[in-house]
Each structure stands twice: as C-alpha cells, then as structure tokens.
Amino acid sequence: MLPKEIQNFIEEFSRLPSIGPRQATRLAFRIIGSGLGKVSALADALEGLKRIRICSQCFFVHSSSAASAKEGSPSANLCSICSNPERDHTTFMIVEKETDVLSLERMGKYHGVYMILGELTKGGVLEEYQKSRMSVLKKIIEKLPEKKAREVILGINPNVHGDLTASLLKRELSEHAQRISRIGRGIPIGGEIEFADEDTLGHALEGRN
C-alpha cells in the first residue's frame, strides 16, 4: 500500500538502534510533510557521513575531506585530537564511546589523547576488535621515546562490567605505563561518563587514583 520509496526508508531506518518500524513510518511522514527542501538537507547530511573516517590511533571520527588536504603526511588518518601537537601524547585515556570523548572535551581539563575501546558488554572479557585496539595502543606506546606512557587513565564507567574490565586493562598495561589510574570519584556507581556534568567530570579527573 505504501510507495516503494517509503517502504525502503522504513526498512533502512528501522534497522537503526532504538528506532522501530512504527517510529520509522512516523518519521517518514514527518519528513515528507516538512517539504522537499528538508528532504534534500537530510539527504545531504546523510551523504556527508560517507566522508567520515575512523582515526587510526584513537578510533575517534574525523572527516576525510580534512584528511585529504594533508594526504601523504603521516597525520592523514588522524583525528583532530591525535594530530594536535599541543596535546600531551604520552597520556592516554581509555574510554568506551565517542560520546565520552565529547563530554570530556567539553569539560576542557584533559589535555592528553584518547583510545576508544568500544562499549563493554561483558565484564572482564574483551571482544576481538577491542583486543586489536589494545594492541594498537600498545604499539603507539612502544614508539614513545621512553617506550612507556606517562599515564594511562581508565575512563571506564563505574559498573560491574566496567570494574572487571578496568582490572583486566590494568594488568594488560602494567608494563606499558608509569602510572595507571581510573577516573570515577564523583561519578555514581552505575552512572555514565557521557551524562556526567562538567563539574562532576572535573572532580572525577582530578580525583583519579
């Protein structure tokens, strides 16, 4: 009964997390109702996501249109944080999600670099892709003049999965860092870095241990 174009839209959008077929259907009609200009703007925004690349060091996002400007240079596949010489490249914070980086950057008190590990679904066990991200981190650390990070901060959410994984990461990185700390004070158990306000995050960073 629905035109094929709308069916396609519903099929694609209902595959996205937290959007079901009913919501996708409602969304389709909302967008159609808001006119052709809005449809083009949305299509451009989606198209733009094709130019997004993943940083080869920390796995945060960056735009390939910015990267191609410096193509051939070693910083071609680095995000704006990893390619920033003003950052402290001997201090690493391991976080679960891109949105954690956004919250921490908004706070503005952290000047090291990051490593996005991916969401922890099991306590104390890393997925294969997470293991390979950890080896990328170790390789970066081994290339440092001292072959050790000055500090690795575990920005892992305080819950059962997070606590078990934090102990695992501490063991894994013990040879690779002069200091391994964990932020947490001030973030309630079961709370999340992503949703903590700037003051809470600031205290959590200062009170790391």
Ligand SMILES: [Zn+2]
């Ligand atoms: Zn990066």
